[in-house]
Amino acid sequence: MWFQKSQEEALTELQVEGSKGLSNEEVQIRREKYGENKLQEKKKKTLLQLFLSQLQDALIYVLLAASVVTLFVGEYADTVIILAVVFLNAAIGVIQENKAEKAIEALNKLTTPHSLVRRNGETTEINSTDIVPGDIVILDAGRYVPADLRLISSANLQIEESALTGESVPSDKFFDKVFKEDKIPLGDQANMAFMSTLVTYGRGEGVVVSTGMDTVVGQIAKSLNEEVDGMTPLQKRMDELGKTLGKLALGITILMFVIGFFQGRDLLDMLLTSISLAVAAIPEGLPAIVAIVLALGVTRMSKINAIVKKLPAVETLGSVNIICSDKTGTLTQNKMTVLKYYVYDQIRNVDINVKSIEVESETQEELIKSFVLCSDATSNEQESTGDPTEIALIVLGNRHGMTKDELNRLYPRIDEKPFDSDRKLMSTLNEEESGYRVHTKGAIDNILKISDKILIGGEVKPLTEDMRRNIMKASEEMSNAALRVLGVAYKDTEERISPEDMENNLTVIGFVAMIDPPRIEVKDSIASAHGAGITSVMITGDHKNTAVAIAKELGIAESIEQAMTGAEIDELSDEEFAKKINEYRVFARVSPEHKVKIVKAYKAQGNIVSMTGDGVNDAPSLKHADIGVAMGITGTDVSKGAADMILTDDNFTTIVAAIEEGRNIYNNIKKAVIFLLSCNLGEIVAIFISVLFSFAIPLLPTQILWVNLVTDTLPAISLGVDPGDDAVMKKKPRDPKESFFAQGAGVRAIIGGLLIGALTLLAFTIGLAERGVSLKDSMSAPDDVIVYARTMAFVVLATSQLFYSLTMRSETKSIFQVGIFKNKYLILSIIAGVVLQFGVITIPFLANAFKVHALPLNDWIIVFGLSLLPLIANEIIKIFMRMKED
Incomplete structure (x- = not known):
C-alpha cells in the first residue's frame, strides 16, 4: 500500500526523480503500458437489446404462445389484441430504461481537463488523460487532483474529499507521514491525494501511483459496471x-x-x-x-x-424496511455551523434559525470580532468561499452584525502567520486606533499554552491553572458531544511586530463549538419511518463520535454501542458481518467498499434495502441497493446516474412520502x-x-x-x-417473500x-x-x-x-x-x-x-x-x- 511507503520509497519504486520528473521517452513507454488516464465506459445496450430484454418474462411468453395459437386457428382479432398488449408493455419499459445507466458517463465528467506536471525538469500543463504512473503532479488551491498520488511535499495542504469519504471538512495532508497499518480508511490516509478531489488550501506535490480504472474512483466505476440482480x-x-x-x-x-x-x-x-x-x-x-x-x-x-427512473422502483419503495442514508448533505445540511460559544464560565447557545442576533456582552463581541478578522473565508447570502470552518465563523459574524468587509475596513490586516498543522494555530496582525492587535485562533489547548491572561466581563485578568482546567473541561464536554472546538485569543501592541513574536503572552477570550447540523425536518421523517416499521441507518466517512451524536439527535441510534467503524467491519468475514448487521445503526469511517458490504449484508438477511446518497462514494452502494435514492440538488452526476430515484428537493421527508x-x-x-x-x-x-x-x-x-x-x-x-x-404507514413493511x-x-x-x-x-x-x-x-x-x-x-x-x-x-x-x-x-x-x-x-x-x-x-x-x-x-x-x- 502506497500510504505505508515513505516519499523516497515511492519515488524509487516508480523510478522517477522528484526534482526532474519523467522524460518524454519514459512517458511514452508508460502510456503504452498503462493506457490513458480515463475511466472505461460500460458498453451500452442498443434499443433492440433493451426491447428484447423487456420480453424476457414468463407471463409474456405465455401471451406470445397464445397469440401464435389464435393466429393458427384464424382468430386474427384476438392475435392483434394480445400482441398489442405485449408490445405496449415492452415499449414502456424501453422508454424508462433508455433514460438510465448514466453513471460511468458522469464519472468521466469528473476527471479534470488539465494538470500541472514536472517533466524533463520543467513544469508544464498537460491534459489529465496524458498522465501516467510516475508523473510528478503539482497541486495548489482550486485545482482538482487528476490521479491518485503519494504526496512528496506539502505546505498547509488541505483537500476536500467529501465526494469520496463523506466528510464535510477538508482533510489536512502531510507528505512525511507513513502508516504501519495495512488498512487505513480513505479519510485518514493523510499522505495520499485521490483523483477528482479538490485542493482547497495550501500547495503540494505528489507522484502518480494509479491512473484511470486503477484509482479509487476507477474502482467505483468497476463496481458500477458489475451486473447486479435488478429484479424487484x-x-x-x-x-x-x-x-x-x-x-x-x-x-x-x-x-x-x-x-x-x-x-x-x-x-x-x-x-x-x-x-x-x-x-x-x-x-x-x-x-x-x-x-x-x-x-x-x-x-x-x-x-x-421524487423523480423515478425505473418504473418498478415505485413499488420497491413500498417494501423497503431498511433505509441506509449517507450523513453529510442528506441527514445534515453539509455546512459547518456554530452552535455554542464559551466565554469564561458561560456557555451560550446560538439559535441557528435566527438570521439576526444581538451581541450579549463586550466579551462576546471581542470573541466574534477576533474570529472574523483571523479568517480568510468569505460568505454572504449568495455564495461562500473558503474553508467550511472559517465560513461558519464569518456567518456567525454576519448574524451578529459584524461583517468581514466592515471589520477589515475598520481594522485592516497588515501581516499574518498562516495556519500550520504542527502549531494548529493561525494569527493575523491588524491595525487599531491606538496601535496594533494580534488575533489568534486554533486548538484551544494550544491557545492556552501561549496565553497568560483572560478576558472576563470586559476586564483582562491573570489566567490561573484553575481557569485553564475549567476551560479544558468545558472544551472536552463539547468535544465528547461531537462538536468541533476552536479557541481564540488576542494581544495588543503599540508597535508592529513580526510573525515570530505574535503567538506569546496572549489574552484568552473563549472558544466556539460547531458541527454540521442535522436537517430540521429529518427527525420527524425518521420517526414516521420508524412508525411504519422501517429502520433508518447512518453510513458516513465521518468520525464515530460525530456520527453517533448526530444519530442520537435524529433518533437513529441510542448509544455508541450501536456504532461500528470501517476498521471493525474489516475484522469480520462477510458471513459474520451479516449475522451482526442488525445490531448496528451507525457505520462510521467507511470506504465505498464498506458501503457496498453493508448493503449486501442487510440484503443477505432478507431485507429490502434503500440507500440514499449524493457523493461519488455512494454510487456503488446506490447501484447494489434494492433502490438507490440520489439527492437532486447536492448530488453528483455519478450518484444520480447510479440511482433508481432522485429527490429534487434533497429532503429526507420525500423518501417517507x-x-x-x-x-x-x-x-x-x-x-x-x-x-x-x-x-x-x-x-x-x-x-x-x-x-x-x-x-x-x-x-x-x-x-x-x-x-x-x-x-x-x-x-x-x-x-x-x-x-x-390512510393507515398504510401504520403497518409493518411487507415481507419481501410474501406472495x-x-x-x-x-x-x-x-x-x-x-x-x-x-x-x-x-x-x-x-x-x-x-x-x-x-x-x-x-x-x-x-x-x-x-x-x-x-x-x-x-x-x-x-x-x-x-x-x-x-x-x-x-x-x-x-x-x-x-x-x-x-x-x-x-x-x-x-x-x-x-x-x-x-x-x-x-x-x-x-x-x-x-x-x-x-x-x-x-x-x-x-x-x-x-x-x-x-x-x-x-x-x-x-x-x-x-x-x-x-
Whole structure:
C-alpha cells in the first residue's frame, strides 16, 4: 500500500526523480503500458437489446404462445389484441430504461481537463488523460487532483474529499507521514491525494501511483459496471405468477381437449374452447395494467419531488424496511455551523434559525470580532468561499452584525502567520486606533499554552491553572458531544511586530463549538419511518463520535454501542458481518467498499434495502441497493446516474412520502391482480363444469375475450389508481417473500371466482329453463334457446365482475367505510362496462357478431340480482374478518 511507503520509497519504486520528473521517452513507454488516464465506459445496450430484454418474462411468453395459437386457428382479432398488449408493455419499459445507466458517463465528467506536471525538469500543463504512473503532479488551491498520488511535499495542504469519504471538512495532508497499518480508511490516509478531489488550501506535490480504472474512483466505476440482480419484489411476484398461469393454461387446454375428445364433441369446437379457456386463465391485460399503474405512480411521485427512473422502483419503495442514508448533505445540511460559544464560565447557545442576533456582552463581541478578522473565508447570502470552518465563523459574524468587509475596513490586516498543522494555530496582525492587535485562533489547548491572561466581563485578568482546567473541561464536554472546538485569543501592541513574536503572552477570550447540523425536518421523517416499521441507518466517512451524536439527535441510534467503524467491519468475514448487521445503526469511517458490504449484508438477511446518497462514494452502494435514492440538488452526476430515484428537493421527508406512495401502489396492483384472477377463475369454473358434466358450453370464445379485454380492464386500471389506505404507514413493511395471495387474498380470490362461475352457470340454467330446457339436456337444445341462455350467462359474467370490483378496494373495510364514490374512476368504469354490455346485446350487428339476444326487463332484474351476490358475499366475509381483528 502506497500510504505505508515513505516519499523516497515511492519515488524509487516508480523510478522517477522528484526534482526532474519523467522524460518524454519514459512517458511514452508508460502510456503504452498503462493506457490513458480515463475511466472505461460500460458498453451500452442498443434499443433492440433493451426491447428484447423487456420480453424476457414468463407471463409474456405465455401471451406470445397464445397469440401464435389464435393466429393458427384464424382468430386474427384476438392475435392483434394480445400482441398489442405485449408490445405496449415492452415499449414502456424501453422508454424508462433508455433514460438510465448514466453513471460511468458522469464519472468521466469528473476527471479534470488539465494538470500541472514536472517533466524533463520543467513544469508544464498537460491534459489529465496524458498522465501516467510516475508523473510528478503539482497541486495548489482550486485545482482538482487528476490521479491518485503519494504526496512528496506539502505546505498547509488541505483537500476536500467529501465526494469520496463523506466528510464535510477538508482533510489536512502531510507528505512525511507513513502508516504501519495495512488498512487505513480513505479519510485518514493523510499522505495520499485521490483523483477528482479538490485542493482547497495550501500547495503540494505528489507522484502518480494509479491512473484511470486503477484509482479509487476507477474502482467505483468497476463496481458500477458489475451486473447486479435488478429484479424487484414486484417483478419476482409477476414472474412467479406468469409461470403459474402458464402451467395452468397448458394443463387446462390439454385436460379440456382430452375430456371433449372422449365425450365425442366436435374437435375443432373443442380446440377453440380449450384455447379460449386457456386465454381465460391468463389476464392478457395484466402486464399493461401493471405498467400503466406504475407509470401513473411515477407521475404522482414527481409532484412530491421524487423523480423515478425505473418504473418498478415505485413499488420497491413500498417494501423497503431498511433505509441506509449517507450523513453529510442528506441527514445534515453539509455546512459547518456554530452552535455554542464559551466565554469564561458561560456557555451560550446560538439559535441557528435566527438570521439576526444581538451581541450579549463586550466579551462576546471581542470573541466574534477576533474570529472574523483571523479568517480568510468569505460568505454572504449568495455564495461562500473558503474553508467550511472559517465560513461558519464569518456567518456567525454576519448574524451578529459584524461583517468581514466592515471589520477589515475598520481594522485592516497588515501581516499574518498562516495556519500550520504542527502549531494548529493561525494569527493575523491588524491595525487599531491606538496601535496594533494580534488575533489568534486554533486548538484551544494550544491557545492556552501561549496565553497568560483572560478576558472576563470586559476586564483582562491573570489566567490561573484553575481557569485553564475549567476551560479544558468545558472544551472536552463539547468535544465528547461531537462538536468541533476552536479557541481564540488576542494581544495588543503599540508597535508592529513580526510573525515570530505574535503567538506569546496572549489574552484568552473563549472558544466556539460547531458541527454540521442535522436537517430540521429529518427527525420527524425518521420517526414516521420508524412508525411504519422501517429502520433508518447512518453510513458516513465521518468520525464515530460525530456520527453517533448526530444519530442520537435524529433518533437513529441510542448509544455508541450501536456504532461500528470501517476498521471493525474489516475484522469480520462477510458471513459474520451479516449475522451482526442488525445490531448496528451507525457505520462510521467507511470506504465505498464498506458501503457496498453493508448493503449486501442487510440484503443477505432478507431485507429490502434503500440507500440514499449524493457523493461519488455512494454510487456503488446506490447501484447494489434494492433502490438507490440520489439527492437532486447536492448530488453528483455519478450518484444520480447510479440511482433508481432522485429527490429534487434533497429532503429526507420525500423518501417517507415516496415509501407511502409505493406501498399504496403495490396494494393497488395486488387488488387488480386478485380481481382479474377471480374473474378469470369464474370463467374457467363455468366452462369446466359444463364440459365435465356434458352440458352445453355457456360462453363462446369471443364472449370470454370480450369480458377479459374490455369489461375487466377498465375496473382493473381503476383499482390500480385507487386513492389508497390512510393507515398504510401504520403497518409493518411487507415481507419481501410474501406472495400476492398471502393474508387470505388467495382464499378470497377462489371464493369470488367460484361464486362468479357458479352464478354464470346458474344464469345459463335459468335462461334454458325459461325456454323449457333443462341443463342436463342442453347439448341437444335448439340454437335459439342456447343463444338466449348464453346471453343470460354472458351478462351475469360481465356485470358480476363489474360489481365485484367495488368490494376489492379494501381487504377488510366495507364499501361504505372506504367510500363508494371516493374512487370516481371505478364508478365510471362500472357504468361504462354496463353500458357497453347493454350495447353488445341490444345493437343488432354487435348482437349478431357475439351471437347474443336482447333481454326483456324481467331477465335484466334477474341477471342484476345474481350479479350482486359475489359483492354481498365478500362484504359478509369482511365483517367476520373485522370481528377477528377486534
